[in-house]
Amino acid sequence: MADWNARQYLRFEDERTRPARDLLAQVPLERASFVVDLGCGPGNSTELLAARFPDAEVVGLDTSAAMLEAARARLPRGRFEIADAATLTLPRPADLIFANAVLQWVPDHERVFPRLLSLLAPGGVLAVQMPDNLDEPSHVAMRETAMSGPWSYKLRDAVAARTVLPPPTAYYDLLIAAAEQVDIWHTIYNHPLASPAAIVEWVKGTGLRPFIDPLEGDEKVQFLEGYRRRLVTPYPMRADGRVLLAFPRLFIVARRAA
Numbered sequence: 001m002a003d004w005n006a007r008q009y010l011r012f013e014d015e016r017t018r019p020a021r022d023l024l025a026q027v028p029l030e031r032a033s034f035v036v037d038l039g040c041g042p043g044n045s046t047e048l049l050a051a052r053f054p055d056a057e058v059v060g061l062d063t064s065a066a067m068l069e070a071a072r073a074r075l076p077r078g079r080f081e082i083a084d085a086a087t088l089t090l091p092r093p094a095d096l097i098f099a100n101a102v103l104q105w106v107p108d109h110e111r112v113f114p115r116l117l118s119l120l121a122p123g124g125v126l127a128v129q130m131p132d133n134l135d136e137p138s139h140v141a142m143r144e145t146a147m148s149g150p151w152s153y154k155l156r157d158a159v160a161a162r163t164v165l166p167p168p169t170a171y172y173d174l175l176i177a178a179a180e181q182v183d184i185w186h187t188i189y190n191h192p193l194a195s196p197a198a199i200v201e202w203v204k205g206t207g208l209r210p211f212i213d214p215l216e217g218d219e220k221v222q223f224l225e226g227y228r229r230r231l232v233t234p235y236p237m238r239a240d241g242r243v244l245l246a247f248p249r250l251f252i253v254a255r256r257a258a
């Protein structure tokens with residue numbers, strides 16, 4: 001897949017950063033000395049962490065060179081490094097591993113989540129937020145568009161790019177063995193956007209990438225137009241002429257046993 005595009009991602013920066021703020025608000029730590037922003041992207045979540053824990057060493061980790069470059073430009077005094085959440089190792093136990101909108105791209109949560117918890121200091125916190133929107137019309141329409149065009153063969157792997165999230169009970173059972181507290185909740189945001197075309201622009205920065213990256217030229221244009229048309233019925237115009245994008249997200253905050 002092509003690298004991430006920080007500018008496209010940040011076109012909806014306020015909306016995308018709000019769940020990071022909501023997640024951080026539930027982190028039960030007064031202070032921290034080592035904080036990891038896993039999947040830091042362009043540094044928007046790292047900025048929140050640095051403001052909340054001004055005395056901590058805050059490190060942003062990501063697999064995308066383009067995102068790390070954007071993060072370094074945003075926070076020139078920050079520390080940003082290439083690292084993969086699936087194989088993460090740390091130089092010392094962390095007080096907080098913060099993973100906002102990243103682990104939905106990482107498979108094998110049964111292995112990865114307990115491992116992340118094991119990288120924390122006693123009493124440390126794993127804070128995770130993941131979009132739980134694969135059954136929303138925005139994502140059903142992606143799969144339908146992919147399967148119903150001449151590009152279906154090229155897009156046969158796109159559907160598997162995102163991890164299908166296990167139910168909250170599964171995360172609870174995975175984490176509670178080594179945690180003194182596991183807090184899990186869903187929030188459904190309802191984002192007013194200008195039109196179905198704006199929904200396309202939103203998902204172009206994230207969930208649509210595996211579907212459009214393998215396409216080129218006219219094919220990409222046709223895919224995007226076919227996808228936009230499929231959004232018109234499930235996202236009708238509201239009283240002010242805009243549409244509402246319902247966006248369910250799953251939050252998990254686990255505190256490692258002291």
Ligand SMILES: C[S@@+](CC[C@H](N)C(=O)[O-])C[C@H]1O[C@@H](n2cnc3c(N)ncnc32)[C@H](O)[C@@H]1O
Pocket residue numbers: 004016017020038039040041042043044045061062063064067083084085086099100101102105106206
């Ligand atoms: C949707 S952005 C989230 C950015 C930021 N954390 C935020 O709160 O908006 C997801 C980021 O996860 C990164 N990513 C995807 N897979 C990853 C992995 N296996 N390990 C680390 N980062 C990964 C991507 O490169 C991208 O920058």
